[in-house]
Amino acid sequence: MSGPPTARLPRSRRSLRTRLLVAFVVPLVVVLGLVGIASVTALRSELLSQVDTRLDAVSDRSRDYSAQPGDALPPKPPYDGDEEGEPGGLGARGQGEGTLVATVVDGVCTSSGVLGAKGQTVALTTAQKAALVDLPVGGEPVTADLGGDLGEYRLVAGTAPNGDVLVNGLPLGGTADAVRRLVAVELVVGLIALAAAALAAVLVIRRTLRPLDRVAATATRVSELPLATGEVQLAERVPPEDTDPRTEVGQVGTALNRMLDHVEGSLAARQESETQVRQFVADASHELRTPLASIRGYAELVRRQRAEVPGDVGHAMRRVESEALRMSELVEELLLLARLDAGRELTTEEVDLTALVVDAVSDAHAAGPAHRWQVDLPDAPVLVPGDPARVHQVLANLLANVRSHTPDGTTATTRLRAEGGWAVLQVVDDGPGIPAALRPHVFERFARGDASRSRTAGSTGLGLAIVHAVVSAHGGTVEVASEPGRTAFTVRLPHASEG
Numbered sequence: 055m056s057g058p059p060t061a062r063l064p065r066s067r068r069s070l071r072t073r074l075l076v077a078f079v080v081p082l083v084v085v086l087g088l089v090g091i092a093s094v095t096a097l098r099s100e101l102l103s104q105v106d107t108r109l110d111a112v113s114d115r116s117r118d119y120s121a122q123p124g125d126a127l128p129p130k131p132p133y134d135g136d137e138e139g140e141p142g143g144l145g146a147r148g149q150g151e152g153t154l155v156a157t158v159v160d161g162v163c164t165s166s167g168v169l170g171a172k173g174q175t176v177a178l179t180t181a182q183k184a185a186l187v188d189l190p191v192g193g194e195p196v197t198a199d200l201g202g203d204l205g206e207y208r209l210v211a212g213t214a215p216n217g218d219v220l221v222n223g224l225p226l227g228g229t230a231d232a233v234r235r236l237v238a239v240e241l242v243v244g245l246i247a248l249a250a251a252a253l254a255a256v257l258v259i260r261r262t263l264r265p266l267d268r269v270a271a272t273a274t275r276v277s278e279l280p281l282a283t284g285e286v287q288l289a290e291r292v293p294p295e296d297t298d299p300r301t302e303v304g305q306v307g308t309a310l311n312r313m314l315d316h317v318e319g320s321l322a323a324r325q326e327s328e329t330q331v332r333q334f335v336a337d338a339s340h341e342l343r344t345p346l347a348s349i350r351g352y353a354e355l356v357r358r359q360r361a362e363v364p365g366d367v368g369h370a371m372r373r374v375e376s377e378a379l380r381m382s383e384l385v386e387e388l389l390l391l392a393r394l395d396a397g398r399e400l401t402t403e404e405v406d407l408t409a410l411v412v413d414a415v416s417d418a419h420a421a422g423p424a425h426r427w428q429v430d431l432p433d434a435p436v437l438v439p440g441d442p443a444r445v446h447q448v449l450a451n452l453l454a455n456v457r458s459h460t461p462d463g464t465t466a467t468t469r470l471r472a473e474g475g476w477a478v479l480q481v482v483d484d485g486p487g488i489p490a491a492l493r494p495h496v497f498e499r500f501a502r503g504d505a506s507r508s509r510t511a512g513s514t515g516l517g518l519a520i521v522h523a524v525v526s527a528h529g530g531t532v533e534v535a536s537e538p539g540r541t542a543f544t545v546r547l548p549h550a551s552e553g
């Protein structure tokens with residue numbers, strides 16, 4: 055991927071709460087804005103048309119005034135400009151404060167003035183006069199900014215009876231004020247309304263989504279339960295108030311509860327069938343012990359009377375005996391595994407690993423004198439809580455493997471140390487190693503290497519499975535590292551005390 059990561063989250067990654075709030079607030083802002091703009095525009099054009107109507111009347115009065123003969127005229131208002139530029143029209147009856155009258159002759163403003171607050175005429179500045187000279191004569195009123203004290207004016211130019219151009223104007227200050235006031239009121243009221251609506255939306259959304267949180271919390275708790283093995287108690291359910299099928303969240307809650315029912319049912323079924331299989335294997339192994347013992351007994355009996363049986367029968371009986379022995383071992387191992395699986399069969403007492411290593415290695419030495427057996431023990435005894443017979447079997451299985459799966463002369467070192475909270479037991483040999491294809495599976499049941507490489511036919515493929523099961527039942531771990539010339543099995547057991 056190229057380019058810098060974008061700071062904005064993609065829409066779909068924002069929370070549902072935010073998205074609902076945005077979906078509610080944005081259209082509200084747009085609607086409020088449109089209503090505001092429409093009302094301001096309507097008010098403005100209404101006020102302008104009112105001003106235009108009044109401006110019509112002002113124009114009529116100015117024109118009538120200039121049409122009257124001099125002596126009939128009412129007195130002119132007092133004027134602060136020079137006598138020359140004093141406009142007529144402002145003296146007409148009915149002209150209001152702010153009324154502008156000007157006469158334009160040949161593009162030059164000859165007279166102009168605005169009616170002041172006290173009825174006096176106020177002269178225009180040169181710039182203001184300049185704004186009056188090019189108005190379209192006889193056209194519609196136009197808006198112009200005259201600046202200074204006058205501000206915006208509505209102006210219209212007409213023709214006086216004497217042919218001059220007569221400009222009349224009315225101030226738009228009132229209109230602008232009214233519009234400004236409306237805008238201010240709309241802004242304040244709109245913002246308050248928006249804030250109130252957003253607050254209400256936040257509260258409603260939070261209330262509405264709270265059941266969803268509870269459903270999610272239930273799902274999370276279930277997801278944290280260890281469901282993979284063993285007896286599972288699946289007591290978690292979505293609370294009844296969140297399972298009303300008339301609501302969307304209720305539907306999710308109902309579906310989740312139904313799914314949990316199914317999961318619980320199938321877990322119970324799995325557990326039951328596992329228990330049954332285990333029980334069956336345990337029962338079958340147990341039942342096989344007695345007939346196997348009889349077979350061995352009879353075979354041994356025949357062997358003892360070697361003189362009386364023909365040679366090939368004797369050979370056959372020896373084979374029967376050794377195979378029966380092998381089968382007895384297999385049956386014992388199966389029985390032990392089934393019992394370990396069921397979580398039974400372990401006592402807990404203090405096991406002195408140091409003594410156990412010494413015993414097991416000397417047993418191995420007796421059974422396999424052609425191998426070189428070495429021990430590497432710490433000075434202080436290492437104690438672990440556990441079942442002495444089973445822990446002994448772990449070590450015996452590992453040493454038996456060296457004996458059966460490595461050639462004569464191989465050196466096997468059994469090492470023991472206490473490390474942190476662990477007792478670490480290691481069996482290292484310099485034999486040919488575990489075949490690469492088998493390495494990932496050595497601890498699985500009935501996993502064994504090429505039979506031709508094994509020195510004895512007594513291979514069952516259960517030895518390391520038992521090691522793994524026993525170590526796990528003790529809360530420990532077992533690992534293997536193997537390459538030609540070095541195979542190391544490392545067993546870690548939780549450590550009780552040192553010394």
Ligand SMILES: Nc1ncnc2c1ncn2[C@@H]1O[C@H](COP(=O)(O)OP(=O)(O)O)[C@@H](O)[C@H]1O
Nearest residue numbers: 455456459487488502503513514515516517518
């Ligand atoms: N120390 C070892 N050196 C070489 N191969 C080994 C060693 N330990 C175990 N193996 C291989 O792992 C396989 C599984 O061992 P295990 O579970 O004890 O079964 P089994 O000993 O009955 O064959 C063996 O068949 C053998 O191929």
Ligand SMILES: [Mg+2]
Nearest residue numbers: 454455517518
């Ligand atoms: Mg073995």
